[in-house]
Amino acid sequence: MIPIARHSVLRAARSQLQPTRKLSQPASSALARLLSTLAVLEQRNGKLESSSLSAIAAAQKLGGSVTGFIAGSGVKGTSAAEAAKIKGIEKVLAVDNDAYEKGLPENYAPLLVENIKKGEFTHVVAGHSAFGKSLLPRVAALLDVQQISDITGIESEDTFVRPIYAGNAILTVQSTDNVKVITVRGTAFQDVEAEGGSAEVVDGADPNVPAMTEWVSEELAKSERPELATATRVVSGGRGLKSKEEFDRIMLPLADSLGAAIGASRAAVDSGFADNSLQVGQTGKNVAPQLYLCAGISGAIQHLAGMKDSKVIAAINKDPEAPIFQIADVGLVGDLFDKVPELTEKVKSA
């Protein structure tokens, strides 16, 4: 992998945190004919996860043919059929086997490699979710190629854009590997039509490698609110909330009045105000909702790394010098314990 350009970008304005070069069109048609991308699809309980759509959107952006890959219990009748309807997918390789249901990377990697080799794919793309992040480095190692992580742009079939140093710089990387193994940032690749396709679902190869790990159980935080990573509105709280009780009392009614997902800064998560799964930022989730409304968050660069692509950023902070105001579209200087309940009432009555 060859870094070919480094664009230094600075903390202040949101525009400065964007890649400086525009995405190119898909690779030229002569080259595009040679491209064949395997989009690795993630499913939970028979339904496609949003990371699958990002993988497909990126695969389509590359140009060339797009094949989906999915494995798990009875996927042919559920998530594979759902994937087949997505516009732009030509074929879905499906492996019905309980051993792959939980997507354990140790078991899934040899399965994927078998199918990549058999299909002679030039590109393998997965969402930069926990699943993709665990799986694709293993796949790259088995193929003896370099993995390219968390891309936000595609310049050509071998050149990709990715943020580094918590979004402080944008790196353009060129890969000379014969198979490009890539994870993509969900917020950067969303342009996909879930209906209108009619791909064929065919059996993928199953090497039936003896399982190296076994799924035991999982504990998931349950919430009736929209999922943070894909919500169109996010209400986020920081250390300024002072306690979990105040976080819940102040932020949850605002989120519910807007039909928004809840997010939090790392300081709020570390202080126990909010669950770990709600952290937004460099070491949390990346979000790009229509509205990101935050209160009691200073705007540290590691937090901005996870939310700067939001369409409208609104911030409430008692400190007029708080860095969050440098990227906010709308700012309110004041005490959040007064302003947030007041705003909640206004939203409810509107």
Ligand SMILES: Cc1cc2nc3c(=O)[nH]c(=O)nc-3n(C[C@H](O)[C@H](O)[C@H](O)COP(=O)(O)OP(=O)(O)OC[C@H]3O[C@@H](n4cnc5c(N)ncnc54)[C@H](O)[C@@H]3O)c2cc1C
């Ligand atoms: C390697 C690394 C990774 C990191 N990853 C992340 C990450 O993923 N996400 C993340 O968020 N952080 C991350 N951080 C931490 C980050 O640097 C900051 O420490 C953190 O974001 C601060 O959270 P905060 O804004 O809630 O708290 P603070 O910085 O303490 O800010 C609290 C804000 O609340 C305001 N406030 C206080 N009381 C009130 C009130 N009554 N009314 C209105 N405003 C009030 C204050 O003026 C202040 O601006 C990371 C740090 C490192 C080193």
